[in-house]
Amino acid sequence: MSPIVARRANGTARIMSATVRCNGGRWHVSFTVEVERAERTPDRPQSVVGVDVGIKYLAMLSTGELVPNPRHLVAAQQRMRALGRTLSRKTGPDRRTGLRPSKRWERAAARLGRAHARVAHLRRDGLHKLTTRLARKHGTVVVEDLNVTGMLRNRRLARHIADAGFSEIRRQLAYKTSWNGGRLLVADRWYPSSKTCSGCGAVKAKLALHEREFTCEVCGLVIDRDRNASLNLAALAAEFDTAGSGPVAARGADRKTRVRGQVAVKREPGTATAGQTGTVLPQGRTIDRVLTKAH
Ligand SMILES: [Zn+2]
Structure with a gap:
């Protein structure tokens, strides 16, 4: 029985449907469950946390906490890379010549698929533990839309994993903050x-990609690069709340605002209350300017 239903043996959950599928050599059953959820509030409703998603670690929090990658992830990634190299030495299928893959290639491809799935599962599991903890504790969680610098900094594999991490952390935080009565803000x-x-x-x-330390020429602050980023994300929450109260901001309500060719969905700012997801505009760029660009 689904664990969620087993935990709710008092009849507050009901299975609507079940789907079985096979992925990476493992069988999965997903249940669609109707659940009665109690109204919740985060442990610290006023608390704001900025989350900078990383690659060598799972995330850096504005609280100064470095959340490490799940155990065994590095070993699983190494195995995945090794299997990829093994596969490339075998005779694979060729669409142009119609060449069929060898049995060895097929076996190696299956092993690589399982290794891929294991890496994804490990990371996802780590993200779940992190997002649950964040959503239960803090009233506001702020994340980046996409880690552009991270994408430039890394080779293809790392980038691929990180990209998956960004969208996954956002997806999990969106519903978990809402379940817990908090809100998620996504930075432009x-x-x-x-x-x-x-x-x-x-x-x-300019900040070179290899510079792990941020040194400010203006005020002399020296701080870890990722910690600095997470603090900036957390600071955006205050800006979002201020912007949301103005009449200018209200004009952009529920309209897709284009910023430099990118679509950023701006929610009704006046109602930025618990359970909402919104887009935070960058520091120094007023709502007014963004709206001007939109027309
Ligand atoms: Zn400074």
Whole structure:
């Protein structure tokens, strides 16, 4: 029986349907369950946490906590890479010549598929534990839309895993914050979270990708790069709340606002209450300017 239904043996959950599928050599059963959820509030409703998703670790929080990657993830990734190399040495299918793959290729491909699935599961599991904890504790969670610098910094594999992490962490946080009576804010993808000083707000023109430390020429702050980014994300929450109260902001209600060719969905700012997801605009860019660009 589904664990969620087993936990709710008092009749507050009902299975609507079940789907069975096979993925990466493992069988999965997913249940659609109707659940009665109690109204919840986060442990600290006023608390704001910024989350910078990483690759060498799962996330850096604005609280200063570094959330490590799940155990065995590195070993699983190494195995995945090794299996990929093994596969490339075998005779695979060729669409142009109609060549059929060898049995060895098929076996190696299946092993690689299972290794891929294991890496994805490990990371997803780690993200679930993190997002549950964040949503239960903090009233507001702020994440980035996409880690553009991270994408440039990394080779293909790391990037692929990180990309999956960004969308997954957002997806999980969106429903978990709503279940827990909190809210999720997503920073505009052009917001320079890494280049902005979390101390004085000065924005650097350039921050080389290998620079792990942020040094501010204006106020002299020296801080870990990712910690700085997470603090900037957390600071966006205050800006979002201020912007939401103005009459200018209200004009952008429920309209797709284009910022430099990218679509950013701006929710009704005046009703940025518990359970909502919104897009936070970058520091220094007023709502007014963004709206001007939109027309
Ligand atoms: Zn500074």
